[in-house]
Amino acid sequence: MKEIQKWNSRLEKFWLVIAVVSTLGSLVIGFIDNFKGVSAYFLLSLMAWGIFLIRRGLRKRLEKNK
Numbered sequence: 737m738k739e740i741q742k743w744n745s746r747l748e749k750f751w752l753v754i755a756v757v758s759t760l761g762s763l764v765i766g767f768i769d770n771f772k773g774v775s776a777y778f779l780l781s782l783m784a785w786g787i788f789l790i791r792r793g794l795r796k797r798l799e800k801n802k
Contacts, residue, residue, distance in 0.1 A: 740798075741795075741798070744791065744794065744795050744798070745795070747791055748788065748791045748792055748795060751784060751787050751788035751791055752788050754784045754788075755781060755784035755785045755787075755788045758777075758780055758781035758784050759781040759784075759785070761777065761781075762774065762777040762778045762780070762781045765777055766778075
């Protein structure tokens with residue numbers, strides 16, 4: 737069970753980094769292109785935030801059930 741917790745922690749941090757980087761990248765590209773046609777970049781960052789939040793919720797639920 738400890739190995740699962742380690743992997744969950746690592747993947748949660750990984751998706752947090754991906755979400756932050758993709759959000760910053762989307763904002764930079766948006767400023768460069770005057771926010772025209774950049775909706776796909778924001779959609780990708782939204783998906784990364786969603787995966788992070790799902791992982792976080794699963795971790796909290798596993799900790800609660802112990």
